[in-house]
Amino acid sequence: MAGVGSYLKKHTEALVKDVGIEPACTLTGKSKATLGRYYSDNEEHSDRFMPIDAVAALEEAASYPHVTSALADLKGITLSYDDRRRNIDDKGGINADVIALSQRFAMLMAEYQQSIEDGVITVNEAKRLLKETTALQQVLIEMKLHLEDGPI
Structure with missing residues (x-):
């Protein structure tokens, strides 16, 4: 405990x-x-x-x-938290999700590279990595919802 x-x-x-x-x-x-x-x-x-x-x-x-x-x-539960409160209807579908996923993953890797440069991930760096990871998770959730909606 x-x-x-x-x-x-x-x-x-x-x-x-x-x-x-x-x-x-x-x-x-x-x-x-x-x-x-x-x-x-x-x-x-x-x-x-x-x-x-x-x-x-x-x-x-x-x-x-x-x-x-x-x-x-x-x-071991995953929460979905969306602080963006978007009012627009996302018409991009799965193709836009794949692009957003690639961009978010690249941002996460860039943040990781910068954080690990000195061999230590500080608390602030960990918070930035967590923020990027959460944003990546949100893109995956949106992608999942688009895939569940039906044919592409």
Whole structure:
């Protein structure tokens, strides 16, 4: 459980920092100290986790559902998260998906090459890789939906 707890605490910290500490305090009704305990690595706080209602309130305000995504990862579940909110009807179909897939994969590989140049992938580099991986996943989901729609 120690590894799982640490993993969840890291994502809890990312969630609070995404929203901002002051707004997080307002949204959850918790103090800065209490929020800090929820993601603290100190042994004395190892059994403290953010309540689910606080997670829900923060994820509503956040740019990404950090804790929900972490829980899904732990269970081996893949979530589909689309923050683009496109209003246009995508008429490109499978051909446009293949092109988008190639472009996204190239962007992921370029980001990876840049990140691994010095032999170490930093936290910020890992976040950029995660963002590219998620974008690539979204293209694959769109491609899957187009293929399920029927004949090409």
